[in-house]
Amino acid sequence: MPEASSQNERNIRLRKEYLYLKKVEEEKKKYVEKIKSIKKSYDENKKIKGDLKDEERELRKKMDLYDEKSYNRNLDDEYFFCGIENPRVLITTSRNPSSQLESFAKEMKLLIPNSEKINRGSYFIKDIINFARKNNITDVIIIHEYKGIPRNLIICHLPFGPTLFCTIKDCKMRHEFLDQINNISTCNPHLIFHNFNSDLGKRIMNIFKFLFPPVKMRINKRRFPKNKKQISILNNRRHQGVRKNEEEDEEEEGEDNDENDLTISIKNNEYYNMQKFENNRVIIFFNKNDIIYFRHYNWETNEKNEIVLNEVGPRFSFVVYKINKETLDSLNEDYEYVYRPFLNSKRALLS
Incomplete structure (x- = not known):
C-alpha cells in the first residue's frame, strides 16, 4: 500500500508539472504573436493594433532579439521523442458492443501496426488507462457507436495527454x-x-501521425567517379562492374570493349541512390472544410510504369470536435480546441 500511494503521488506531481509547462508554453506563444504583430507593423509601415499600443514600448525592445526558430522549438511537446521507439496502441470499444462495432474495431487493429484490441467487458475507463500505463502503451483508442453504427472515436495519448x-x-x-x-x-x-497548415491542423496531424511507426526504407548507394559524365557497363556476366572512361586510355579501352557495351549518363556524379521501399501501402488523411477524409490504398505499377491505387478499406470521414490537454481518467475543462457550429469564421480552422 505505501508503494502504491507513493506511485500515485508521483503521477499527480508529474501531471501537475506537465499542465504548468503547457500553460507557460501558451503564454509564451501569445507573447510571440504580439512581437510578430509589432514587427510586421514596423516592416510594412502600418498602424499598430489598438490593443498593443500600451505594450508597444516593451515589445519594441524585444523585437530585435526575436528569432523565429528559437521561439518555435517545442521542447515540451508530448510527441518530441516519438520516432525513437515504435508506438504501442491499445484499441477497445464501448460496453456491450454490437457485431458492427466489433468488426470495425478489428479493422482498426489491422490498420495500425503494433496495436492490440481488448474486449471492454465491465472495465471502467480509469482501469483501462492504468492498465495501459503499466504496460507502456503510448495511445489508447476507444470507439463508440449509435444504433449499431460506429459514431465516436477517442484517442488518448499517454502518459499525460492530449485527448482527441x-x-x-x-x-x-x-x-x-x-x-x-x-x-x-x-x-x-x-x-x-x-491541407493541415494551421497550428490546430498540425496539432491534429501529429496526433494521428504518431499512431503509426515510421516506414522502413532500404537504400542502396553506388559510388561513381567524380566529374565524369559517362561510364561504361559490360554486359558479360563474367565481368560485372563499372569501368572509368579516361581520355588517356581511350585506345586501350577501345580494344578491350566489345560491341555489346552500354553507355549511360549519371546526373549526380558522386552518388546514385537506389531507394526501395519495403511496402506498397498508403493511408491518406485529406482535410476539406474541416472534415477529414480517411482512405486506405495499396499501390502497384502497371505495364506503362504508372502507379495504380487499389482501395483496401475501410473508408470513413470524421470531424474533430474537442481536444483536451489531459488524459481520459483526469479530464478537466482545460481544452485546446472546442468545435462551435455557429463560429463566425470565414476561413477553415485546420487549413
Missing part, C-alpha cells in the same frame, strides 16, 4: 465493398496528410 474526440461519418467497412478487395498488409504504411 471526433465524430465518425459515412463509415464503409471492408465487407460492404461490392468489388473484391485485397487483404490488408501488416507492414508500416506511408502517410499522406493534405
